[in-house]
Amino acid sequence: xxxxxxxxxxxxxxxxxxxxxxxxxxxxxxxxxxxxxxxxxxxxxxxxxxxxxxxxxxxxxxxxxxxxxxxxxxxxxxxxxxxxxxxxxxxxxxxxxxxxxxxxxxxxxxxxxxxxxxxxxxxxxxxxxxxxxxxxxxxxxxxxxxxxxxxxxxxxxxxxxxxxxxxxxxxxxxxxxxxxxxxxxxxxxxxxxxxxxxxxxxxxxxxxxxxxxxxxxxxxxxxxxxxxxxxxxxxxxxxxxxxxxxxxxxxxxxxxxxxxxxxxxxxxxxxxxxxxxxxxxxxxxxxxxxxxxxxxxxxxxxxxxxxxxxxxxxxxxxxxxxxxxxxxxxxxxxxxxxxxxxxxxxxxxxxxxxxxxxxxxxxxxxxxxxxxxxxxxxxxxxxxxxxxxxxxxxxxxxxxxxxxxxxxxxxxxxxxxxxxxxxxxxxxxxxxxxxxxxxxxxxxxxxxxxxxxxxxxxxxxxxxxxxxxxxxxxxxxxxxxxxxxxxxxxxxxxxx
Amino acid sequence: xxxxxxxxxxxxxxxxxxxxxxxxxxxxxxxxxxxxxxxxxxxxxxxxxxxxxxxxxxxxxxxxxxxxxxxxxxxxxxxxxxxxxxxxxxxxxxxxxxxxxxxxxxxxxxxxxxxxxxxxxxxxxxxxxxxxxxxxxxxxxxxxxxxxxxxxxxxxxxxxxxxxxxxxxxxxxxxxxxxxxxxxxxxxxxxxxxxxxxxxxxxxxxxxxxxxxxxxxxxxxxxxxxxxxxxxxxxxxxxxxxxxxxxxxxxx
Numbered sequence: 001x002x003x004x005x006x007x008x009x010x011x012x013x014x015x016x017x018x019x020x021x022x023x024x025x026x027x028x029x030x031x032x033x034x035x036x037x038x039x040x041x042x043x044x045x046x047x048x049x050x051x052x053x054x055x056x057x058x059x060x061x062x063x064x065x066x067x068x069x070x071x072x073x074x075x076x077x078x079x080x081x082x083x084x085x086x087x088x089x090x091x092x093x094x095x096x097x098x099x100x101x102x103x104x105x106x107x108x109x110x111x112x113x114x115x116x117x118x119x120x121x122x123x124x125x126x127x128x129x130x131x132x133x134x135x136x137x138x139x140x141x142x143x144x145x146x147x148x149x150x151x152x153x154x155x156x157x158x159x160x161x162x163x164x165x166x167x168x169x170x171x172x173x174x175x176x177x178x179x180x181x182x183x184x185x186x187x188x189x190x191x192x193x194x195x196x197x198x199x200x201x202x203x204x205x206x207x208x209x210x211x212x213x214x215x216x217x218x219x220x221x222x223x224x225x226x227x228x229x230x231x232x233x234x235x236x237x238x239x240x241x242x243x244x245x246x247x248x249x250x251x252x253x254x255x256x257x258x259x260x261x262x263x264x265x266x267x268x269x270x271x272x273x274x275x276x277x278x279x280x281x282x283x284x285x286x287x288x289x290x291x292x293x294x295x296x297x298x299x300x301x302x303x304x305x306x307x308x309x310x311x312x313x314x315x316x317x318x319x320x321x322x323x324x325x326x327x328x329x330x331x332x333x334x335x336x337x338x339x340x341x342x343x344x345x346x347x348x349x350x351x352x353x354x355x356x357x358x359x360x361x362x363x364x365x366x367x368x369x370x371x372x373x374x375x376x377x378x379x380x381x382x383x384x385x386x387x388x389x390x391x392x393x394x395x396x397x398x399x400x401x402x403x404x405x406x407x408x409x410x411x412x413x414x415x416x417x418x419x420x421x422x423x424x425x426x427x428x429x430x431x432x433x434x435x436x437x438x439x440x441x442x443x444x445x446x447x448x449x450x451x452x453x454x455x456x457x458x459x460x461x462x463x464x465x466x467x468x469x470x471x472x473x474x475x476x477x478x479x480x481x482x483x484x485x486x487x488x489x490x491x492x493x494x495x496x
Numbered sequence: 497x498x499x500x501x502x503x504x505x506x507x508x509x510x511x512x513x514x515x516x517x518x519x520x521x522x523x524x525x526x527x528x529x530x531x532x533x534x535x536x537x538x539x540x541x542x543x544x545x546x547x548x549x550x551x552x553x554x555x556x557x558x559x560x561x562x563x564x565x566x567x568x569x570x571x572x573x574x575x576x577x578x579x580x581x582x583x584x585x586x587x588x589x590x591x592x593x594x595x596x597x598x599x600x601x602x603x604x605x606x607x608x609x610x611x612x613x614x615x616x617x618x619x620x621x622x623x624x625x626x627x628x629x630x631x632x633x634x635x636x637x638x639x640x641x642x643x644x645x646x647x648x649x650x651x652x653x654x655x656x657x658x659x660x661x662x663x664x665x666x667x668x669x670x671x672x673x674x675x676x677x678x679x680x681x682x683x684x685x686x687x688x689x690x691x692x693x694x695x696x697x698x699x700x701x702x703x704x705x706x707x708x709x710x711x712x713x714x715x716x717x718x719x720x721x722x723x724x725x726x727x728x729x730x731x732x733x734x735x736x737x738x739x740x741x742x743x744x745x746x747x748x
Contacts, residue, residue, distance in 0.1 A: 227599030274631035
């Protein structure tokens with residue numbers, strides 16, 4: 001029963017991986033020697049050297065920025081995953097805008113960019129914002145989207161007013177407060193990183209401890225309450241963690257774009273996996289990568305705002321998942337559709353060959369391109385391409401310079417199966433569903449390619465007489481191929 | 497004498513101050529398969545949700561095995577409506593069935609090997625074990641319903657509430673569910689099942705609760721399933737009445 005033990009330790013492993021990631025980041029922070037100049041000054045070195053320097057934590061000013069960006073990426077990715085599966089993406093947006101007045105008030109507390117004061121102010125403002133949303137939802141006829149829009153805009157407006165006011169004050173060290181709008185990773189200091197590490201640690205531990213509760217309350221809140229879980233408490237707990245995550249991300253990403261760091265890595269992860277614990281891990285990794293990359297690009301461009309770069313990096317990850325995801329990706333879907341269309345095309349060609357042979361009572365060898373073209377009402381060139389496709393798939397061989405098509409045993413089997421599917425379905429529609437005989441052909445044209453073996457058996461069981469279709473044509477029996485093909489080749493001349 | 501599995505006294509439930517259930521009194525004897533039927537908007541789902549304490553009630557009380565329901569939730573199993581969840585959610589069939597064990601596990605505890613074995617056993621009972629590692633969106637409606645049933649089985653409760661388990665399922669699933677319900681009843685469980693199809697209700701259940709914002713009738717199926725009570729329940733809804741009249745004529 002090691003199997004169930006495996007399932008059981010999955011979430012444990014995810015937690016361990018995340019904790020390992022965190023601790024190695026912290027280790028780097030406190031062990032790397034602080035020397036070397038800022039990256040921005042080293043314009044003569046190559047991009048590669050700059051990247052090497054940046055990502056090996058050699059530069060002290062860069063070190064905090066990079067670490068902070070990675071931590072916030074992990075934090076946002078984890079919590080964003082729950083937002084995405086709970087369909088609460090807009091809540092993240094509203095919350096992040098609602099914290100701005102809190103940031104300003106936290107700054108006004110002692111006219112300094114004190115991380116703890118700002119953290120407390122922003123968290124309170126964010127929670128107040130979500131409380132107002134709930135209040136509007138419960139006491140008025142307004143729906144959640146409207147309430148979110150209202151709160152988002154009004155809190156943000158208050159925040160902007162306060163920010164402008166602070167800018168105009170004659171006293172105090174105002175440096176950095178303006179960076180909260182679009183984010184500046186370079187403004188992250190040692191105290192900020194410590195706070196970020198604590199918050200990220202708390203988020204990881206809480207999610208690990210209460211993973212099963214967060215899972216069931218997100219998936220089926222009604223059932224969760226029926227087994228006695230305090231669903232509301234978990235909802236507000238998640239909101240609180242979310243407010244924490246938004247606040248620690250503010251400095252590097254900025255109020256305007258922080259919701260993108262919540263949603264984008266999680267959305268990319270959602271496209272790539274269909275298990276919650278894997279989604280959490282992937283989103284954390286994507287968030288971290290986007291954070292690091294965003295910080296790096298911002299440094300390369302001489303301390304441009306970090307937020308947009310992080311969001312662009314995350315969007316690039318999402319775009320890659322969207323295009324190249326193995327199951328839900330656009331390319332994979334396109335490829336599946338293309339191969340299905342090609343299969344249907346081949347099956348239609350085989351069916352046409354069957355019809356040609358049937359029309360001459362299965363006499364004579366092979367079908368000429370011209371006959372096939374007439375039957376399908378297409379040009380010889382088009383039909384030649386289809387014949388070539390049959391040839392490449394081993395369903396037919398071509399003779400006389402490709403002018404004559406001979407179906408192989410495999411091809412013949414497939415042709416009989418398709419015609420049989422078509423006629424059985426027509427028979428079913430007329431006999432059992434009581435449709436008129438002239439109404440059933442179009443439907444059967446589509447269904448014939450989709451009927452599985454199971455369904456065909458079911459049809460055979462239900463239909464008493466499967467000799468003739470509603471139009472009076474014989475329903476062929478699919479020849480069974482046993483072992484060597486040569487022996488059992490039924491050939492099209494024999495109707496088994 | 498041991499207390500009844502479910503006792504409801506003068507239960508009134510309101511949505512936005514508008515009552516949807518009035519003064520429901522109900523005592524369900526043990527080991528019965530009870531169908532809850534009534535027209536749309538009769539408050540069938542509301543009744544079972546309120547009975548489990550999932551909805552605020554305006555008045556009245558609910559006792560499960562003699563205790564207030566909140567204290568005895570562990571003896572209650574629940575199958576919500578299939579449409580109530582997002583089937584694209586990133587979980588496997590196994591993950592969902594394990595959720596049935598969460599109530600017994602309590603906070604901070606991970607499902608153990610015993611829980612996994614139990615979940616596999618329940619999946620096997622609804623013939624869904626081969627699908628244990630599938631993501632839940634890759635299932636048919638009937639299969640999804642069976643996953644919900646397996647989750648309820650994993651709860652190992654004594655009193656079950658099921659909200660429309662027969663809605664939108666194929667014939668095979670329907671008979672599988674019925675077999676399962678009978679098996680549970682044979683094991684002494686009490687089951688309350690919201691059901692929307694009158695003709696089959698007559699054959700499936702030991703007792704019927706006819707509901708239309710209030711209890712119209714409650715009793716053994718053969719006593720309750722008659723023209724007068726059904727007319728009282730369904731009022732002037734002629735289409736349903738004629739359907740039922742037909743059923744009464746054919747079967748009666």
